[in-house]
Amino acid sequence: MCWSATADLVAGTAVAAVGVACVARTRRARDLPLAALPLLLGAHQLVEARVWHLGGGTGPATLAWAVIALPLLAAWVPVAVWCAVPGPARRRLLLPLASGAVTAALLAHALATRTVRAEIRGHTVGYVLGLPHPELLVAGYLVATIGAFLLSGDRVLVTLGVLVAVGALMCGALWRLEFVSTWCAVAAVCSVVVWAWVGRRSPVRVGV
Secondary structure, three states: OOOOHHHHHHHHHHHHHHHHHHHHHOOOHHHHHHHOHHHHHHHHHHHHHHHHHHOOEOOHHHHHHHHHHHHHHHHHHHHHHHHHOOHHHHHHHHHHHHHHHHHHHHHHHHHHHOOOEEEEEOOEEEEEOOOOOHHHHHHHHHHHHHHHHHOOOOHHHHHHHHHHHHHHHHHHHHHHOOOOOOHHHHHHHHHHHHHHHHHHHOOOOOOO
């Protein structure tokens, strides 16, 4: 997700700190899953710092990275958005929820039956799993994650969805060139947007 172990460590620590602040700032229980998203993204980057340190391979750090990146986020994001939005808006999220559930189940099965391997490729880390029908899985993943934000009806979350979509395109292009991974920057920007969303949701306390 970042271009070196040090970059992942620094960025992961910063993003996780924003996540802790978001959770502490949250006043509604139903907002907690989404408020905790930066915490999950930060932990993900810290795990990849370990993958860098080990030089890739097929160990527990690589598996942990894949579990968070693939089935966990595919299921977490649409559920978190569904919890946060008002009742009438939840009907629009049925497609991302279903897509996330199916995609997460297929990805979890792939991780349980195959070996994921991390490969250091210049300034990027590539993860090889040999997924069946990868195009369909990628489509389902994007519908579950980006789609949930775009269909939320919340202005800030829609903006977050646009940022994630643009960031995914940019990072994908750079990763294919095996030049540098910039997803850590996207995760940092998204974490700041979640911080702003949490602040907007939190009731203002007026002193007497």
